[in-house]
Amino acid sequence: MxxxxxxxxxxxxxxxxxxxxxxxxxxxxITFIRRTVPGIKDLPVASKKLIEEENCEIVMALGMPGPQEKDKVCAHEASTGLIQAQLMTxxxxxxxxxxxxEGENPKDLRQLAENRAREHAQNLVKMMFKPDAMRKEAGMGMREGRPDVGPV
Structure with a gap:
């Protein structure tokens, strides 16, 4: 894979x-194909190329938008591009x-980024290899990077 x-x-x-x-x-x-690009808006095409040219079965697109309003706009544009790439492929x-x-200080930001990357990686494993485990978590208020909030 x-x-x-x-x-x-x-x-x-x-x-x-x-x-x-x-x-x-x-x-x-597992074979990993890793591509690093300059910024968040470069993630959609790089992810699409990983699927179409490298035959990846699933991709993780990881980025850290800055705190400014223009960074949030760029993140939204990148997110829209990632959705389009998913639908196209x-x-x-x-x-x-x-x-x-999102981080209260540099140490908190670092821990959040590591936790979120790891917890999404666990989601990837469940999606690809343990779909029943993912299904059991439906509606459970799971959060990646921070504590879960639980169901209502």
């Missing part, structure tokens, strides 16, 4: 490395974004 990992140089944490490490802890015999691209203003 080939898994695509696409991340950015703009991010302040190497989330791709954390995602790969987490997947390796749960599944063997009929392949899941797990969007893993951590906005810089």
């Amino acid at each position: 080939k898994v695509g990992i696409c991340d950015t140089t703009f991010a302040r944490v190497d989330m791709g490395a954390h995602a790969i490490d987490e997947i390796k802890q749960h599944v063997g015999n 009929n392949t899941h691209i797990l969007e893993v974004f951590v906005h810089e203003d």
Whole structure:
């Protein structure tokens, strides 16, 4: 199985490395194809290329938009592009974004980014290898990177 990992140089944490490490802890015999691009708006085409040119069966797109309004707009545009790429390829691209203003301080931001990357990597494993485990979590208020909020 080939898994695509696409991340950015703009991010302040190497989330791709954390995602790969987490997947390796749960599944063997995975080939990772990793591409790093400059910024978040470059993720959609890089992810699409991983699917179409590298034959990845699923992709994680990891990025860290800045705190400014223009960064939030760029993140929205990237998210829209990732959705389009999924629809065009009929392949899941797990969007893993951590906005810089989500962290209370640099240490918290780093921990959030690592946790979110790892928890989304666990989601990838469940989606591809343990769909019943993912189904059991439906409606449970799961959150990636922060504590779960639980069902209502």
